[in-house]
Amino acid sequence: MLNPALVAPRPASFAILRREMLRLYRRRGQLIQPPLFFVLVAVLFPFAIGGDEHLLRALAPATVWISVLLATTLSLEDIFRSDQEDGSLEQLVLMAKSLPGACALKALAHWLSTPAPLIAMAALMSSVHDLEADTRSALLISLVLGTPVFSLVGTIGSALTVGVRGGALLLALLILPLYIPVLIFGAGAVRNATLSTATGSEYFFLAGLSVLAATLAPFATAAGLRARLS
Amino acid sequence: MIKTLHKYASPMHFHAVARAWSAPLLWLAAALFLAGLVGGLVLAPADYQQGESFRIIYVHVPSAWLSMFAYLVMAGAGATSLIWRVKLMDAIARAAAPLGASFTALALATGSLWGKPMWGTWWVWDARLTSELLLLLLYLGYMALQSAIDDRRAAARAGAVLAVVGVVNIPIIHYSVEWWSTLHQPATITRLGAPAMATSMLIPLLLMALAFQLLFFALLFIRVRSELLEFEQRASWVREILRQARSR
Numbered sequence: 001m002l003n004p005a006l007v008a009p010r011p012a013s014f015a016i017l018r019r020e021m022l023r024l025y026r027r028r029g030q031l032i033q034p035p036l037f038f039v040l041v042a043v044l045f046p047f048a049i050g051g052d053e054h055l056l057r058a059l060a061p062a063t064v065w066i067s068v069l070l071a072t073t074l075s076l077e078d079i080f081r082s083d084q085e086d087g088s089l090e091q092l093v094l095m096a097k098s099l100p101g102a103c104a105l106k107a108l109a110h111w112l113s114t115p116a117p118l119i120a121m122a123a124l125m126s127s128v129h130d131l132e133a134d135t136r137s138a139l140l141i142s143l144v145l146g147t148p149v150f151s152l153v154g155t156i157g158s159a160l161t162v163g164v165r166g167g168a169l170l171l172a173l174l175i176l177p178l179y180i181p182v183l184i185f186g187a188g189a190v191r192n193a194t195l196s197t198a199t200g201s202e203y204f205f206l207a208g209l210s211v212l213a214a215t216l217a218p219f220a221t222a223a224g225l226r227a228r229l230s
Numbered sequence: 231m232i233k234t235l236h237k238y239a240s241p242m243h244f245h246a247v248a249r250a251w252s253a254p255l256l257w258l259a260a261a262l263f264l265a266g267l268v269g270g271l272v273l274a275p276a277d278y279q280q281g282e283s284f285r286i287i288y289v290h291v292p293s294a295w296l297s298m299f300a301y302l303v304m305a306g307a308g309a310t311s312l313i314w315r316v317k318l319m320d321a322i323a324r325a326a327a328p329l330g331a332s333f334t335a336l337a338l339a340t341g342s343l344w345g346k347p348m349w350g351t352w353w354v355w356d357a358r359l360t361s362e363l364l365l366l367l368l369y370l371g372y373m374a375l376q377s378a379i380d381d382r383r384a385a386a387r388a389g390a391v392l393a394v395v396g397v398v399n400i401p402i403i404h405y406s407v408e409w410w411s412t413l414h415q416p417a418t419i420t421r422l423g424a425p426a427m428a429t430s431m432l433i434p435l436l437l438m439a440l441a442f443q444l445l446f447f448a449l450l451f452i453r454v455r456s457e458l459l460e461f462e463q464r465a466s467w468v469r470e471i472l473r474q475a476r477s478r
Contacts, residue, residue: 227387
């Protein structure tokens with residue numbers, strides 16, 4: 001028997017989602033920033049590594065994953081900041097019948113605003129890197145399965161550091177160690193695809209991590225928000 | 231039962247208990263430490279493969295155990311504070327973090343001191359080493375969060391959430407790192423396959439483990455005391471203690 005307080009009534013969750021989508025649409029110019037940052041980081045790697053084609057192609061999956069990870073981490077601070085500045089965050093905490101549900105919607109909105117455009121850009125970048133078809137599909141599948149963890153776990157960090165001075169760097173320090181499992185399985189899947197070995201297990205691990213994060217992270221985010229705002 | 235618990239969880243009472251216990255615990259830890267050192271460094275025979283350098287385990291292994299135990303203390307106290315709002319638990323969680331970080335750093339340092347003669351390098355990307363390093367980073371993140379938030383209670387509650395999230399993640403991180411290193415770490419290190427330990431080597435290790443455990447609790451009590459005094463600086467019992475300290 002579910003606690004009725006935990007299940008968001010449909011109108012409230014719709015309203016929150018609608019608001020998030022509206023915000024996303026109104027700031028659609030900003031949607032291009034994470035992909036731009038991602039491309040810039042990905043361009044830095046060849047300069048640092050040197051012009052060796054083989055080495056660059058071998059490192060391409062790792063560079064794409066790390067660029068996605070960094071671009072996502074930089075965007076986490078924004079999840080709650082504007083809400084905190086205009087006071088609507090406190091209203092959300094006070095009002096929402098299901099704060100964890102609202103937090104899950106926040107994470108979903110973040111995924112749509114940052115990792116989703118990044119994945120689209122990664123699809124483009126993989127042709128720049130001249131990846132083989134198998135590697136490219138492994139890269140995209142692993143990104144789709146793994147990046148929800150970035151958004152969900154990142155929302156916890158964003159809640160904990162809301163309104164803290166120098167929050168972006170602190171947030172990265174708190175959150176990056178928690179991203180490592182996703183990086184291991186995500187980059188591992190791409191590497192295995194490059195070597196033409198089976199990649200199924202990594203996909204299952206990534207999907208499992210996403211489901212686990214979707215189940216638990218909203219509750220931690222809600223607890224974090226209450227801790228910060230009480 | 232609840233009443234007794236309530237009494238012991240009150241900051242004033244715990245402060246008194248901690249003050250009474252920290253010195254005896256320290257002395258007991260020192261005695262066991264001495265016994266363990268004599269047993270480990272003098273009485274125990276040299277290892278037939280590793281020679282004398284195996285003796286660093288008498289510091290390394292207890293530190294590694296405590297590095298995990300301290301995180302459990304921190305997260306357990308954090309969860310208790312989140313659920314039941316026990317002030318004392320906030321102080322315990324905040325006090326445990328730097329201790330855990332120190333033991334983790336000690337385990338890493340002694341491990342790489344041992345690794346230099348044994349493996350020929352200070353550091354290898356081995357699963358255990360890597361996850362211990364990540365544990366240190368989790369501790370440092372917790373401490374960074376504590377210092378970033380000015381209000382102590384708010385900081386402690388945010389830290390409690392972080393510590394609980396960390397506890398859920400530590401097994402995931404540990405096993406994924408293990409999986410990563412078994413797949414991608416070339417087997418350059420021939421480690422001893424968990425040899426059964428001779429009793430003369432084992433007893434000093436257990437003594438040292440106990441000494442470290444007692445040391446942890448003694449230091450924890452001392453740190454909790456100062457945390458409590460700062461948390462409760464406006465309470466009358468703190469003023470009373472301060473007045474006594476001044477008049478002495």
